[in-house]
Amino acid sequence: MLAKHVIIQNMFKPEILAPGGSFNSSIHAFEAGADAVYIGMSAFSARKGAKNFTLEELRRLTAYARKKNRKIFTAINTVLKNDELNDVIQLLHNLSLIAVDAVILQDPGLAYIIKKEFPELEIHASTQMAVHNSRGIAFLKNEGFTRIILARELSLKEIGKLREEHKDVELEVFIHGAMCYSFSGICLASGTLLNRSGNRGECGQICRTWFESSQGNRYQFSANDLKAGKLVKDLQEIGIDSLKIEGRLKSPEYVSHTVSYYRSLIDGSDRKTSEKEERLSSLSFSRDQTTAFFNDPKGINLINNQYASHTGVIAGKVISSDNRSFSLKCETDLSDRDGLLIISKGEKEQFALKSDGNKNHYKSGETVKILYKGKIKEGTSVHKISGHDLQLKEYNEKSWKPWKTPIDIEVQLTPNDFKIKSKIFGETVEISQNVTVENSSSGKDISEILLQNMSRSGLSYYAISELNLINKTGVDNTGLFIPLSEIKQLKKNFYRKLEKFSIEIIEKRTTAILSLIKEDLNSFESEHFPDLHIPQRKEMIPAGNEIPFYSGQKYNSRDKLFLPLNPLLFHIKDFDALEKDIDDLLSNPKTTVILGLNNVSHFHFVERYREEKRILFFTDYCTYMANDACRLFYLERIPRLLFSYYWIEDHKGNPGAMKRIERDFSPHLFVSRICYKRHNGLGSCQNCSRDLTYELKQRDKNFTVIVKNCITWLFQKG
Secondary structure, eight states: OHHHHHHHHHSOOOEEEEEESSHHHHHHHHHHTOSEEEEEBSSSOSOTTSOOBOHHHHHHHHHHHHHHTOEEEEEEOSOOOGGGHHHHHHHHHHHHHHTOSEEEEOOHHHHHHHHHHOTTSOEEEOGGGOOOSHHHHHHHHHTTOSEEEOOTTOOHHHHHHHHHHOTTSEEEEEEEEOOOSSOTTSOOHHHHHHSOOGGGTOOOOGGGSOEEETTEEEOTTOBOEEEOGGGHHHHHHHTOSEEEEOOTTSOHHHHHHHHHHHHHHHHTOOHHHHHHHHHHHHHHSOOSEEOBTSSOTTOBSOBOSSOOSOOOEEEEEEEEEOSSEEEEEESSOEETTOEEEEEETTEEEEEEOOBSSSOOEEOTTOEEEEEOSSOOOTTOEEEEEEOTTOOOOOOOGGGSOOOOEEEEEEEEEETTEEEEEEEETTEEEEEEEEOOOEEOOSOOOHHHHHHHHHTOOTTOSEEEEEEEEEEOSSSOGGGEEOOHHHHHHHHHHHHHHHHHHHHHHHHHHHHHHHHHHHHHHHHOOOOOOTTOOOOOGGGSOOBSSOOOOOSSOOOOOSSEEEEEBOSOOOSHHHHHHHHHHHHHHHTSTTOEEEEEEOSGGGHHHHHHTTTOTTEEEEEOGGGOBOSHHHHHHHHHHOTTEEEEBBOTTOSSSOOTTSBOOOTTOOOOSEEESSOHHHHTTSOOSTTOOSOEEEEEEETTEEEEEEEETTEEEEEEEO
16 A cells, blocks of 8 residues: 555646636636636637636736746637638637647637647647547547547546557546536537527526426436546546646636645645635535546436535534524534525525524534524535635736737848848738947947847737847947937837737738638539439438437438438447448448548548448538538548538528538437436336436427437437
8 A cells, every 4th residue: 555655646746727717717726726727718618608818818817827837728619600710710820929838629620720820739629529439539639639638428447548548648537517418519408499509608508407207397407516526546547637627607716726625635735624625615616516427437426306506515404493493513614694505395495694692603513503484304404505715815917917929030230220020920020210320338239238128018919039130330249339219219110010010910811821721622622422312311320329310211222321420439349330330231232331420539430441432421410510621621531521511500601512401300409428317316227228218398398318328318309
């Protein structure tokens, strides 16, 4: 045991990555010990409800992070439309100038643009890409992604296997915070039912609403909050590079205390500190908590179908009650005016603590008598959901100077002329001015004087880091003098022109990049299959653990089979079984198989059958293709690409060369590893080999739940 302890103590420390929903939250995250924060900009963020960042705020946070040797990752993890490419490319230019540490993305079109035009930017694969197996990691690694954010639904054993198989790419794992019922990036509930796509940062949280079933109105899909706790040491031992905390929509208090809690676990701080921060984190915001799938691929305590919101910490259990008060043995410190919550038979009640006595503060272990109208059943749990020990300092971003992009300049000096050159994105900006060049006896080097004065750039977002002086005056550098007033005027003119030039060159380059995308599309020689009838999507026969659909006639042809692939193929055996089925089909020399790709891991089949002319491909609805750059990404990588479905959640946009799915096609709403039967108390997993079906209702809508091969699917009926 001692030897193992020493090994663990000496192993590397994984990065603690915290949510930066605002400037204030980000600073508190860093102050609490976060190694990095992930933030969203004011557009293109999967958490549009967060405050998010302007470019100026990002520069100010960057100045702080650089000073503290911390990192900032910028999330542009949404589906992008064609008319947004102009703005997102301009944003990429600015992120490049600021030199953010990485861009987190979901849209392959964005990866295509960054790889071709901004190779200096690192790219991380968002959890919205639903990477859940080795094949997905292999493909993204080959595409230049330096980090993969794994799906939340994996066990420690599965994560460890992925680490062993891919030691040359960074892996990131969620350790704390809210969990979606559906796999992130494969949820269509909000987009389908509310026209608010979770893939666009507008999720309406359908999973947090009640559904009517034979058990009554319950929150069947409301997942408890993830809490890895001490299991982070297992992830550390596995060699996971980054431990991620969810919560860009949550308070700075939640962020600070949660970071402090995990910092104490990783660093081995004293137990009391860890317990205090754990309690304050839960008090800031927490539903019931679970270790999710870490210890069991079937999941542990994943659903609370009685209550879908903040439950804080247990304050204690009722030990006696009358019609005007109840007594509680404290399991945490309590004070008058703390917020309390009681949940009974699905009903909730929140109220402020008012004690019946002279004291107004009670320590854990003490008994408090709390004024309350009505009798409460003995043994009822009472939750503390707010307290006065949570308030943190409010940081003002204006207190930090913005980080400035360093630039090198070349200065050419003649007896009466001063010329400055610099480059941004390979383009030269230049300014010249007549100056008074005099002899100097001070012995100071004019290049040092120029650098000292020119590097003070005032309100500009640029600052000179190196100055190369080309002296054509015929006098040594130490023998020259230029009046300070003229240097200041030159500096002012230079930075003014530099700022204007920067805007112009970004606009010019953005236009050029967009034109290049159009040109590449126009020149791309896509293959044509004029004699191939394409059935409606609802008629296609699913393959690979079979996605269950119910309407429409299946398209049957002896020699042409359209097989959309299941977006979830967990294990190598799933791929092997599917390959065997495909090979069996190809044993008939007249058969053509058209595979529908639904996840990045499916590129395995592209490589496997690259030379097989009787295998064609299409990109299915879970690829969310909504822009030309995304089309190019797939066209360049997939031979014999028959067609691509346009982004299924958008029925207003123009699909252009893409194919729109018919309106009467009913896609899944959720795809989940959370077994509906097991985690809603409807029975165990024993003798559970057959498909299970459950009927639900919500107001005027009807739904069907199917549990098949331990995966839960939700569909809207009618």
